[in-house]
Amino acid sequence: MPESALTAPNPRLFSFRAGAEGAWRIRAITPVRGDTLPPADRLDLISGEAGPAGEGDGLGAWTLRGVTSNERYVTNDEKRKLAAAQEGLGREAATCAALIPIKKSAAWWGLTQEQRRAVFEEQSRHTHIGLHYLPAIARRLHHCRDLATAEPFDFLTWFEFRPEDEPAFDRLLAELRKTPEWAHVERETDIRLIRG
């Protein structure tokens, strides 16, 4: 079979499809920086490629896609600390979720790896801050910037937590948004959801 026939989805691809259906009910879509996303009732988190929006999905329907990938910034020591403290997605009690799509500036992407790491951790303590909120806040990071299509965001981060941990989640976001790293964020939307 010729290589060009290999059109299976990347096994690390996830699609976030907003519309009339989906396992998660959208409570709020809040623009943090830049343009917001259209309102929708529900969101489905799909492993792989989502089909095109259907008739019943309404005008506001949108789909964002991203792939999980290799580590970009954590050291081996930080990776060990994260692995020891974090819990996975899909916990029964974690009925709240947030999807936070982010786009960073061209200047950020023009930096070398060591410059980005310095802003990310030495100046902003991104992983250090996040560690304080484990295991309550579970997360999965998806990358969009190197897809074959032009995407509106560079990253999609999906968070799951219990309802009583939402104030802690809000504090986590407030801490991160004050950091030097966030000066490089050009667009950010904060989508809150409830399962069921």
Added chain:
Amino acid sequence: MPESALTAPNPRLFSFRAGAEGAWRIRAITPVRGDTLPPADRLDLISGEAGPAGEGDGLGAWTLRGVTSNERYVTNDEKRKLAAAQEGLGREAATCAALIPIKKSAAWWGLTQEQRRAVFEEQSRHTHIGLHYLPAIARRLHHCRDLATAEPFDFLTWFEFRPEDEPAFDRLLAELRKTPEWAHVERETDIRLIRG
């Protein structure tokens, strides 16, 4: 317009389409490690998405795709040295080209950034070796691993040089293939081409 309608190609996407047509004549396709690619007469380097292979493209037709992206391993000092010494693609006298698709191991991708950098440069001197061959060898690196489709390779590197610089190009490859970094290469194909 809903975000889901944004299906423009990534402006950093390039497609390498092999078949009966194309600006480059394929001289040889040599498997270095793992499965080879099917033979084809010619190759086209297309900015953006290539259309599907046509009737006249022959049985061996294949297309590989990748996106140029941000720096992963070079330090700021190495980046400056590269920028000062390198020349761009499309030089009149550079009538020879090579396309070298590479896939690295799952173990490589499981390493942290600092571990990969240590193998790439401190142990293997990848950038240091490459600098010796500038400006004769021009190159552009394309990433495939984080596309939405499952791709047969992680990287596609495209090189252009004058015919008299091909022995130097062969020495560059021989030097790199002896490094610890190459222990992580699972599949590699070496495709040589002539313009026109």
